Amino acid sequence: MESKQNVSKLNKIFFFIIIQIVLSCTIFYLIRIKMENVTEIEQPNKIVDVPQKPFYIILLWTRPFNYHFPLNNCPQPFDSSDCFFTLDRNMFSTAKAVVIHHRNVCNSKQQLPQIPRPPNQYWIWFNTESPSHSPNLAFMDNLINLTMSYRADSDIFAPYGWLEMHNETQNFTIPEKTKLVAWAISNWNPSSRRVKYYEELKNYLKVDLFGKFYNYIPLAKTEKLATLSKYKFYLTFENSIHEDYITEKLWTNAFLSGTVPVVMGPPRKNYERYIPADSFIHVEDFPSAKELASYLLALDKDDQKYQQYFNWRSTYQPTKQRRSWIVEYCRVCKALKEAPVYRTIPSIAEWFK
Ligand SMILES: *[C@@H]1O[C@H](CO)[C@@H](O)[C@H](O)[C@H]1NC(C)=O
Numbered sequence: 001m002e003s004k005q006n007v008s009k010l011n012k013i014f015f016f017i018i019i020q021i022v023l024s025c026t027i028f029y030l031i032r033i034k035m036e037n038v039t040e041i042e043q044p045n046k047i048v049d050v051p052q053k054p055f056y057i058i059l060l061w062t063r064p065f066n067y068h069f070p071l072n073n074c075p076q077p078f079d080s081s082d083c084f085f086t087l088d089r090n091m092f093s094t095a096k097a098v099v100i101h102h103r104n105v106c107n108s109k110q111q112l113p114q115i116p117r118p119p120n121q122y123w124i125w126f127n128t129e130s131p132s133h134s135p136n137l138a139f140m141d142n143l144i145n146l147t148m149s150y151r152a153d154s155d156i157f158a159p160y161g162w163l164e165m166h167n168e169t170q171n172f173t174i175p176e177k178t179k180l181v182a183w184a185i186s187n188w189n190p191s192s193r194r195v196k197y198y199e200e201l202k203n204y205l206k207v208d209l210f211g212k213f214y215n216y217i218p219l220a221k222t223e224k225l226a227t228l229s230k231y232k233f234y235l236t237f238e239n240s241i242h243e244d245y246i247t248e249k250l251w252t253n254a255f256l257s258g259t260v261p262v263v264m265g266p267p268r269k270n271y272e273r274y275i276p277a278d279s280f281i282h283v284e285d286f287p288s289a290k291e292l293a294s295y296l297l298a299l300d301k302d303d304q305k306y307q308q309y310f311n312w313r314s315t316y317q318p319t320k321q322r323r324s325w326i327v328e329y330c331r332v333c334k335a336l337k338e339a340p341v342y343r344t345i346p347s348i349a350e351w352f353k
Pocket residue numbers: 164165166167
């Protein structure tokens with residue numbers, strides 16, 4: 001009787017264990033299926049996006065300053081339908097070009113690709129900063145095949161802005177002006193030439209400061225152009241003076257907002273390669289800040305003379321295609337189709353000064 005009870009107890013335990021095993025296996029199997037499905041869904045379906053010939057893979061070695069933007073999405077007129085852009089370093093050996101953004105690799109040579117490179121691959125040196133803010137250019141010696149920067153003599157010219165011609169003469173309406181001079185500055189260096197110039201200038205006329213540091217009014221991106229458009233003049237003082245280094249301070253802050261730029265940067269002749277001579281005022285047109293101030297104050301009282309700084313707008317307009325990371329990379333696709341079969345640059349530092 002006792003042993004019979006024990007057998008039945010054992011049977012129960014055995015049955016319970018079997019049930020447990022079956023359940024565990026089922027659950028394990030279900031989880032596996034689920035996981036496989038998840039990995040399958042998360043794999044980007046690259047096949048769908050692969051373009052037709054000539055088909056080039058362009059590897060972005062890093063995101064520029066770690067900015068995120070959609071890669072294979074080039075706006076008109078930068079059509080790049082036969083290139084495929086990727087951040088996947090596993091594609092290094094099949095990439096036609098590797099775009100190396102200087103500021104992301106300039107801390108150490110180890111940040112450059114260390115894998116053996118295919119002989120017909122192009123390494124493209126990409127930089128939007130001026131030479132003053134581009135350390136360790138020597139790291140690039142004998143590595144680079146093509147350059148991409150704001151310098152007009154780059155292999156791939158990537159300016160901060162440009163002018164477009166109207167199809168027909170336009171009547172430009174000057175935005176309503178209620179204020180005199182604005183300056184937006186984010187990097188306040190008291191010993192810099194531009195800050196010293198401002199300190200002198202402000203003795204003779206009022207300059208309203210905007211920017212994210214120092215003790216001035218922050219300027220929200222959305223309101224920026226509307227706020228600046230109320231000013232007659234905008235100080236476009238570059239952070240350093242180098243050939244062709246003419247930035248969004250001119251193209252966006254001054255031109256798109258509809259003010260007259262007062263520029264500090266490369267010489268007037270350099271600006272005139274890109275914009276009409278009567279579209280801007282150069283600080284070097286005057287012996288000192290005092291004379292510049294007198295000129296601006298005189299223009300403030302002479303509407304007809306002030307309006308002449310807008311005459312060029314009947315023929316041209318600043319591009320509304322703002323400089324964007326995606327556009328910079330889109331230029332690479334076209335450039336690859338026209339690139340020389342072999343090219344190598346012994347020294348970027350020799351040229352980028
Ligand atoms: C000029 O005309 C062309 C062709 O009609 C058009 O595609 C283009 O958008 C026009 N440009 C401007 C600035 O209006």
